[in-house]
Amino acid sequence: EVQLVESGGGLVQPGGSLRLSCAASGFTFSSYAMNWVRQAPGKGLEWVSRISSEGGSTTYAESVKGRFTISRDNAKNSLYLQMNSLKPEDTAVYYCTTNTDPPFWGQGTQVTVAS
Numbered sequence: 001e002v003q004l005v006e007s008g009g010g011l012v013q014p015g016g017s018l019r020l021s022c023a024a025s026g027f028t029f030s031s032y033a034m035n036w037v038r039q040a041p042g043k044g045l046e047w048v049s050r051i052s053s054e055g056g057s058t059t060y061a062e063s064v065k066g067r068f069t070i071s072r073d074n075a076k077n078s079l080y081l082q083m084n085s086l087k088p089e090d091t092a093v094y095y096c097t098t099n100t101d102p103p104f105w106g107q108g109t110q111v112t113v114a115s
Helices: none
Strands: 003-007 010-012 018-025 034-039 045-051 058-060 068-073 078-083 092-098 109-113
Touching (some): 003 092, 018 034, 018 092, 018 109, 034 078, 045 078, 058 068
Parallel strands (some): 010 109
Antiparallel strands (some): 018 078, 034 045, 045 058, 068 078, 092 109
């Protein structure tokens, strides 16, 4: 059974940082590209970032480019999202997903940026 478990969310002040983690199990993690996707309150899903299966290629939404860094550790079956210079508009539930059709999703972790 595929499982994706996100962690690391919380409340942070504008300008602060958080590091999200996603623990994967039930599939060969190192064989798949992975994504972070977010959903702000009352809004639709927004793709945030993607990383290739080996980790050598990354892409970002314009809204987070230069502030967020996606990474992975295939030995630990883990995906990460380092978020710096956080803004109130980054407030959302963040999900890790497999880059498959259809994708598998985690349960999400809440990130709230507020003073």
